[in-house]
Amino acid sequence: MSLYDLARSGDVDGLEEMLLESDSPAVRKRACELLGEIATKEDMDAIETLVSVAVTDESSAVKAAAVDGLDEIGAEAVEQLLVEITGEKIDEGADWAVAKRFAKALSSNIPELRMAAASALGKLGDESGINSLKSALSDEDPRVRQRVCMALGEINHPSAVPALIDRLSDPNGQVRHEAAIALSAIGTDQALGALKNMMDADNTAIRRIAASALGEAGTADVVEPLAAALNDPDEGVRSAAIYSIIELLSNVDTQKSHSIRERIVTELQDADDATVEPIVEILEESSQQRQRRNAAWFLGRVVDEPNRKTVDVLVDALESDDTQTAQFAATSLAEMGGELVEDELLELVESDAPDDARAQGVFILGKVGGERSRDVVENLTEDDSKQVRKRAFSAISKLKGR
Structure with a gap:
């Protein structure tokens, strides 16, 4: 059976076997990721396997994937890695006490342990770990810096903003990206101001990171810079802006949704094919219902003369298992009208x-x-x-x- 088939059938034992027996780092890496998705904290054998791989595998990418798999399962699974590496059991206690142990592990000489400690601190969400995490933003290993940024975004405290802004110029692209996402999640004026400034950068990769991150903000204040990015000369930036606009609506508080929706529609009123294409792609390919709903709704508001691809995707959405997606697709098709819609x-x-x-x-x-x-x-x-x-x-x- 393939890895996909094993994961789809919930075969934890089969994934473990593939992880332990495969000679391919790519297969082992994917097995770690899938174990993280389907295993639970009750699957002790799977946790032990991931812990062992995180410590002993010859591939740094596989080790990192094992850490991520443990992190996906939960803080208890990450604690097992800490126990394995340090040889010391973590006593149960208050979150601050557990956080203190993980904060200490950030100075370990084993990068995989530092990665795990950063991830665990983010999951705990205890503010007592913020200073240790900020110090770890200068870690020599970019994988650690990346997870520290993610952890600070999860803890979501304004005091981390200046340190995260410094990481926007990190030499590693993944670190820059996670720093931007964390800033967007924290969402203070200072944090969002830094991301908006990135939208004017000469470097295309930086603009793309900013456009991608702003969708996490949950505020209408980022609509204008995202709309402006729809005219960016780089297709990747334009696509990231569209995805962020849809993500913004998918994550925003319901009370704010209407005002943000209206502002976005106003900004996208004259959308061209280059703008519409990513929205169609989201409706066609996204596995997240809220994203598909918003994409179906938007198409009827920003497309005056649909092409066949747009109509086909909306007609297919009428068969969606999600009633709201089907209803929004119907509304959009009715808004568009025309001979092509009638034909389909x-x-x-x-x-x-x-x-x-x-x-x-x-x-x-x-x-x-x-x-x-x-x-x-x-x-x-x-x-x-x-x-x-x-x-x-x-x-x-x-x-x-x-």
Whole structure:
């Protein structure tokens, strides 16, 4: 079985076996990542295997993946690595006491332990570890610096902002990226100001990092710089800005969502194909429901003359298991209208697609269809599906009225 099949079936033992027996560092690395995703703190054998790999594997990338896998499972799993390396058991106690032990481990001469300690401090979220983490931002190993930035973002305390701003000029791109994400998560004026300044940098990679990070901010204050980035000469920056705009809406507090949504729509009103393409990609490929919902909703507000790809993706979204995604896709198709939309919907309603999707298609045809739609919809009043028949009777009255 492949790694993917093992993970999909929840076969922790099979993944462990692949991890221990494979000669390929790439396979071992991916096995560590998947174990982190599916194992729980009750899977002690898996935790012990990851601990062993984090200490003994010949590949630094695999060691790092094992640390990340332990971190994904939880602080208790990371503690096992600390015990393995130091030989000292961590006594149960207050978070500050446990944090103190992890903070001490940040000065270990073993980089994998420093990585694990930084990750654990972030998960604990105890502010007593902030000073130790800030000191560790100068660690010689970029993997450690990267995880320290992530930890400071998780603890989310303004006192870390100046030190994180210094890391925006780190020689390692991943460290710069995680520092930017952490600053966006903390979200103070000073933190966001630093990221906005990065949007004007001559270096394309820096602009891309800033555009990617601003989506974590959760405030409408970042809408304008993200919208401005849609005109960036670099395609990667433009794409990152779109993803951040969708991410911003997916993460923002519900009370703020409406005002941010309106500001974004205003900024994207004259969107071109280069702007629309990443939104279509999110709807087509994202595994996160909130992202897909927002992408489906946006397309109807920013696309006046859709191409076939845009229409196809929205029609496919009518079959989504998520009711809201399907409803937003229907609303967007109705907003767009036109011959292309009608063509695709006529094909859908006469196909063997699920009844929910066909019923949605009939509903939209009632809003945007013409003579062709009227003939097809009339026939659907005798469809086997009660849902489709009900929508067809409603749509016919609208079509005849036009």
